[in-house]
Amino acid sequence: MLFNNELQKLVDEQFHKDNFLIDTNSVIACHGEKYAAVYCSSNGVFRQDTEECFQKTIIEKNNFEWFMNRFPYAEKHIFIRDISKRFYQFGINDRGLNSLEKIAEMIKKETEEYKIVTVGSSSGGMAAIALGKLLNAEFTIAFSPMLKTYKEDTENIEQKLEAKEVFDATIYAKSAVPVFFVYPNGSEWDIYNSSLVKDFENVHFLPIKSDVHGVPINKRLIKKLLNSDKNKLMKIFKYKTYDVVSEYRFALENWGIQTYLLRIFDYIKKYPLFFIRKDFYEIMLK
DSSP: OOOOHHHHHHHHHHTTSOOEEEEEOOOOOBTTBOEEEEEEOOGGGSOSOSHHHHIIIIIISOOOTTTTSOOTTOSEEEEEOOTTOSTTTTOSOSSSOOSHHHHHHHHHHHTTTSEEEEEEETHHHHHHHHHHHHTTOSEEEEESOOOEEESSOOSOHHHHHHSOEEEETHHHHSSSSOEEEEEETTOHHHHHHHHTTTTOTTEEEEEESOOOSSOOSOHHHHHHHHTOOHHHHHHHOOBOTTOOBOHHHHHHHHHHHHHHHHHHHHHHHHOTTGGGOHHHHHHHHO
């Protein structure tokens, strides 16, 4: 990612620092096992590429994605971020963690007694998949993972594919580690990324009816997923890449009428004039 000169100076200064955070809490072991969770921030860890946004989000607030959405059964939580927005190709800092492999080595030392789960979205989803393989994780949950990056910075798929490829993360996707792949099936770029791994036996899909790249489900369902163990996830990620699944149907099928109604309530809170929205009646008919 190319930044203006002033922002690049701030990014370079921050790249000399850790850019990871480790938090430990006391929880009851899940089925007698101790878990550590690795949370990989995306390029959206600071949304606007301005000095003001970087100063407020990274330097002042020390923002890491997923900090408020955690695996509740994990005892140790490790948060990482690539503030250079280079898809973790150069790691998270220049103090020994300048590659995914070196990040994995650090995490291994921190999690010797734990089983590991990883999560992330977009570029963070790619990192979660890569670290999942390198750490031999129990499983990975990846939202809209960016499995290939290109020099051409455009939303147009054809232009991207014509440009020179920079990084191919599909080498990490095929492994013994289950990857639970959530993506919006209304986004052409996410459809393309899902097609790259559709034949991998360890990759299981949830194609959500949405065009929102990143995390295409709301916080209520995110928490449900993060509170699910591997066996539960294997049961609910039963869809094919060409399926169309609404959040509401997904909630009803897997957590029952109460979660379904609560998800509807979330919708109504967000859209007070819900009764004039066409998509609300589409939800009701599904």
